[in-house]
Amino acid sequence: MNQPIFSSSGMTAPAKKAYVIVLGNEKGGSGKTTTGMHLIISLLRLGFNVGSMDIDSRQRSLSRYLENRRQTMLKEGVDLPQPQHVIIQRSPFNIVQDAEEDERDRFTKALEKLASVNDFIVIDSPGSDTFLSRTAHAYADTVITPINDSFVDLDVLATVDGQTMKIIRPSIYSEMVWEQKLQRAKRDGGSIEWIVMRNRLSNIDAKNKRFITQVSIELSRRIGFRLAPGFSERVIFREMFLQGLTVLDIMEAGSGSLSMSHIAARQEVRDLLKMLQIPLLDERLAKTSAESTKIDAEKEDEAPVAVTASVAVKQDVAELA
Numbered sequence: 223m224n225q226p227i228f229s230s231s232g233m234t235a236p237a238k239k240a241y242v243i244v245l246g247n248e249k250g251g252s253g254k255t256t257t258g259m260h261l262i263i264s265l266l267r268l269g270f271n272v273g274s275m276d277i278d279s280r281q282r283s284l285s286r287y288l289e290n291r292r293q294t295m296l297k298e299g300v301d302l303p304q305p306q307h308v309i310i311q312r313s314p315f316n317i318v319q320d321a322e323e324d325e326r327d328r329f330t331k332a333l334e335k336l337a338s339v340n341d342f343i344v345i346d347s348p349g350s351d352t353f354l355s356r357t358a359h360a361y362a363d364t365v366i367t368p369i370n371d372s373f374v375d376l377d378v379l380a381t382v383d384g385q386t387m388k389i390i391r392p393s394i395y396s397e398m399v400w401e402q403k404l405q406r407a408k409r410d411g412g413s414i415e416w417i418v419m420r421n422r423l424s425n426i427d428a429k430n431k432r433f434i435t436q437v438s439i440e441l442s443r444r445i446g447f448r449l450a451p452g453f454s455e456r457v458i459f460r461e462m463f464l465q466g467l468t469v470l471d472i473m474e475a476g477s478g479s480l481s482m483s484h485i486a487a488r489q490e491v492r493d494l495l496k497m498l499q500i501p502l503l504d505e506r507l508a509k510t511s512a513e514s515t516k517i518d519a520e521k522e523d524e525a526p527v528a529v530t531a532s533v534a535v536k537q538d539v540a541e542l543a
């Protein structure tokens with residue numbers, strides 16, 4: 223596992239160190255908040271204490287999702303696991319240097335507080351380059367960058383030659399992640415794992431998907447990230463936002479039964495957790511896997527098998543890598 227986040231000189235080490243996961247991509251609408259919601263709930267359901275931070279104080283989608291969850295608890299009288307949540311506001315100061323100092327202070331104080339009582343901290347960042355977003359990246363143990371399955375989104379990582387499919391240069395966002403890796407190493411000698419996950423995969427355009435897989439593998443080697451198969455396009459990943467629920471809550475919140483698509487969605491979330499390769503998490507996953515596999519397998523017997531787009535990507539990666 224990475225080094226603790228607060229081991230730098232000049233900072234008091236908190237009693238407990240949390241593992242920090244930042245959802246980041248300067249491109250809007252790529253699935254940062256959706257992935258963040260599912261990560262938070264699955265970590266909670268695995269029994270971890272989770273802190274969450276919304277540094278997208280304009281949109282506040284993650285905060286609204288969690289507020290919806292709280293309302294569902296009150297209205298339905300159900301007990302749902304909740305993270306300890308904070309919103310970091312932008313600084314009101316006009317002078318850039320003052321504003322940056324103020325925001326760094328707000329961020330590190332909140333992080334220190336959450337880190338002292340939680341196992342994980344999940345941070346949702348905005349789809350634009352802000353000082354707070356850069357700061358959060360520099361404190362990450364893992365950065366997860368969801369990208370939609372198109373060359374428009376790959377362009378956020380690097381410029382690719384349309385004729386030869388060769389990578390011309392890394393993008394501004396990739397350079398920013400590298401810059402924050404350096405900042406992190408300078409501050410506490412720690413390292414940042416960078417994971418790019420494909421999102422909203424569909425079964426329809428198999429040729430495009432394979433093409434993107436090929437370029438993504440090349441990019442992962444050149445830019446230095448690990449490629450996760452990611453999430454398919456599924457209604458279940460978005461339909462329960464207003465209730466503040468996820469597919470991981472379905473059985474418990476009494477909001478219906480599991481379909482094949484739900485089981486596949488849960489598997490995709492679990493695959494992402496495994497992909498993180500965090501020892502503390504792997505141990506817990508191993509303990510729970512027998513039980514959840516049994517439940518899901520029983521359900522599978524009752525419904526026709528659904529081909530998941532992310533499984534198809536996994537197969538392509540295995541063949542192309």
Ligand SMILES: Nc1ncnc2c1ncn2[C@@H]1O[C@H](COP(=O)(O)OP(=O)(O)OP(=O)(O)O)[C@@H](O)[C@H]1O
Nearest residue numbers: 250251252253254255256349422454455456459460
């Ligand atoms: N795997 C998926 N299947 C179906 N819908 C999805 C999936 N992932 C994301 N969405 C939908 O795509 C839209 C954008 O997702 P989301 O808000 O998570 O992106 P974001 O990166 O947080 O956006 P922003 O940069 O604006 O904060 C939302 O309507 C969300 O419900």
Ligand SMILES: [Mg+2]
Nearest residue numbers: 254255278283
């Ligand atoms: Mg968002």
